[in-house]
Amino acid sequence: MKNRWKSSARAGTTLVLAGSLLAACGGQDNPPAASGTGGGTNEPVTLSMMIATHNSWPYKEDWGIFKWYKEKTNVEFKIEAPPNDYTTAVNLAISSGSLPDLMNVTGLTTANKYGNAGAFVNILDHLDKLPNYKKFLDQHPEVKETVLSADGKSYLFPVYGLDKQSRRSWIYREDIFAKHGLKPPTTYDELYTVAKKLKELYPDSFPIGIFDNLGPLNNMTYGFGTANTTYYDFDKKEWRYGPIEDTYKELVTYMNKFYKEGLVPPDFMALKRKQWQDLFTQNKAFIGNDYIGSIDEIVSDNKDFNLNFMIPPKGGPSGVAKNLNNGFITTGFAISSNSKKQDAAFRFMDFLYSPEGIEIASWGKEGETYTVENGKKKFKPEIGDFTKMRQKYGFATYGTYAVLDMEGFFSTFSPKMQAALKDFDKYEAKMQPRVAYTDAENEQLSTLNDSISKYKEEQVAKFILGQRPLSEWDAYVAEFKKLGVQKVLDINKTAYERTLKYVQQK
């Protein structure tokens, strides 16, 4: 689950999307707040930094973003951007002992694992040098939970703001629905009826386009009020395992029906994103489930072609119109414990959380990337769309920001995408907690979770494909007890309580 999530988050950033308004980050109406950059000294310094690089906007030495940062902070960077397999590059750097001063890490688990081993600095010991970061944490208590380690330390500087663009959503072919006078389904029963009708109208089609093994269930389960893995139930205040719940069975029952009647592609498990996108342009699928950015990304020569945001259908009697909330982007920054320039690194990191730093990260430089008209910032029209901005200037990618005010980027998207993003928040489930485990817990979880998720994936797929009758559901549920689901829930409970305790203390 975790890996899938990571890889999907990465895939998500390839989409050209908008984020949404993040009022907390300070809109353009706020007067610029005074921003110290910690310490106060502004001596010129060169830091080494290792960053991941994105295939669609690979690192370029002439990116403006680092130039603009340097103008304000006097910090220059010697950047190392390994072209692929960043995890291996990080592992190599750590095992060779020659860590850069500052580095991009892929997630909380990595940061904590190497932080505990002594590779990274505990940020909480240096909060006095980080006034802006401290303020940021106070304003966003939900972030605080996601950066702690199992012993109450913190090795990760989080990133914030871009996450909205990789949200999962339902989408549908608005033009086809309008042409046949159909209404977007609001429940799974309606989903079934409308898909049946579309199948009659287009016999070659598979109206409900899903792809990539059981990935779609990650989002669909939320419509049934459950999850495709271990999750925290905020109402009952307990950790639960989704795939053994009755609501999950309802979803599997629907999926089995969809599959049997040819309403989903028969090879949906083996389909990849590109083939899946083709289904939509070839009038072979009309309802889908992927990143919300698909509505702008999938284009067709057909001028009527119109994909739009669809409100998530409710599943079963206890269903809710909700999408999965992936939460914040997992990557962040860490400072090497061997670094001799830690103070400069802290100074730079704090700058990234200051209003001035956020302004550069989100807008660039006045005159170069944006102009101010009537007190309102506006991107210069010639700098192009979000993708071009990222390629040319290094906006909003690994290692080039900590906090983003998405409003500017937002204005570069299509009107229907902007409208969708406004609606989107209403249909988003509450973010799941991100929990820090001890090394021992991690080791236990990695083997337990592997057997559990493997059994789940295999059996759920068999139920859906009709290779195992749904009458055996109880036997399936019983098997999880043997595989140690309870232990996984217990570990999560302990770890989560521990995190909450630390959050309250600090």
Added chain:
Amino acid sequence: MPSSRNTLARRIARDKYLLLLVLPCVLYYIVFKYVPIFGIVIAFKNYSLFKGVWASDWVGLRYFKMFIEGPDFWPIIRNTFLLGLYRLVFGFPAPIILALLLNEVRQAFFKRFVQTVSYLPHFISNVVVAGIAVMFLSPTTGLVNQIIGALGFDRITFMVEPSWFRTIYISTDIWQHIGWGTIIYLAALTAIDPVLYEAARIDGASRWRQLIHITLPGIVPAIMIILLLDIGKILEVGFEKVYLLATPVTYSTADIISTYVYRVGLSHGNYSLATAVDLFTGIISFLFVITANTISKKLSEHSIW
């Protein structure tokens, strides 16, 4: 003693150019094959990248136990073994048969053409091979299913039927490597003395008889060596293609040691567990080779050592 050192020095002096020639190869083995063997100690340690190999704590056989006592141990051993065994049973004879057929071809151009074409797939990456397989076998647009459909049979969803996984794996494997595998046999075939064939023809032996009594015995040493080496590779089923061809529904036949190591070990950074599993399979493979070699030595006079 001085005299023996003398002769050694003299022999080195005499063969210095030959030794120089072999040096890169020896260095290669020492640096890339022998030195890394010491890394095996991390199978017995709780290896932390930052602490390094020596400073990590010893944990004894903990990771071996973790692997053997896990619920997936028997299924993945069985899957790996069966996949390797089927590959041996079907994949090993294939190039021999092709080589024998090619050997009977009298038209040089046709022979060369077939050889070249059959080598080519060997150079195609596994990622592409898996992609080709998925496309050909697709239940809606795949060629195979279109033929099945046109013949009036039910279409088969190959990629999600556990019972088809091994067939798909083995047949793509044969397609990939059959041509490449013939090279060594064709080389062995050229070493057979043409006089033998002449004599046989004079005695009135048919082409079939010649094949059975001259050609085959002529390449048996090559066959035996390759068979023994292949037996050692039974558990070494490559990760890439299995990973690319498997879907969750086919786990029951497609989850093998290397995919398990990837999921549980490497993707979670648990290098100790990954090493322990590899060491374990290495030892079993070693036992396979020794047993096969001993049997072969007893039954025929061919053996690796």
